[in-house]
Amino acid sequence: MSESSAPSIASEVARAVAGLDVEPLREAYWEQGEFVHLERWLPPPLVARMVAEVERVRPGVNRSFIPRHKKGGSVGSWALAEQAPTILALYRAPALLTLLARLTGRALHPCPASDPHACALYFYTEPGDHIGFHFDTSYYRGARYTVLVGLIERSSSRLVCQLHTRDPARPPRELRLATEPGTVVIFNGDRLRHAITPLGAGEERVSLSLEYVTDSTMSPVKRFVSNMKDAIAYFGFRNVFGGRRRARAAQRLTPARRPARYTSRLSQ
């Protein structure tokens, strides 16, 4: 599939969004402490195209192991920009951005092309693959929101979501979700504590993470810290600091509000 198919992906997403009753969703999002999930929401043909792209990028998976925190594989934005046009089109779909704005009450933007987490695939393929409890902390000046999309789910792993942990006025609540193909989870990264429980033998789980921010600028110090974390915990040093590939991908992954500082750095 070529990038010229992006408009048809955008139309498919627009149809899926049009089928939602957004107001009850918005109420649930806020009642649950800025978290909501849509079970098997994305249409199966769209999911099938993304799963085909999972197989295309699978040879480039970078595996990492951080004792007591995470074990698993990742493929970052730059590889997806080259090989996964459906995933890229979903990430930038105007109807999805509009839905997110209606749920969160804020204008959200895709992350800069220099961020390997902007959209990324996470592979849980070996026994014990997992990620411990964490927040999707923002290194940007703006708030960070995460959209998780289930693509392959043949596992006993669960996405464990702890609601209201940062709201002393609300009793904590825990949900354990199977991210089935097409299931979408939307949350404010600084509000939802979450984890993926360890994979069992002979199981597999692959999910897509889409990251959006209210302000996509970042201080140079935080950019460095973010890059180091990404290199060690997710994508490997060669991918994170490989300027040439980053620059190539930037031509394809151009968010609406890429700040000037990224434009000049990426064009070097």
Ligand SMILES: [Fe+2]
């Ligand atoms: Fe996370």
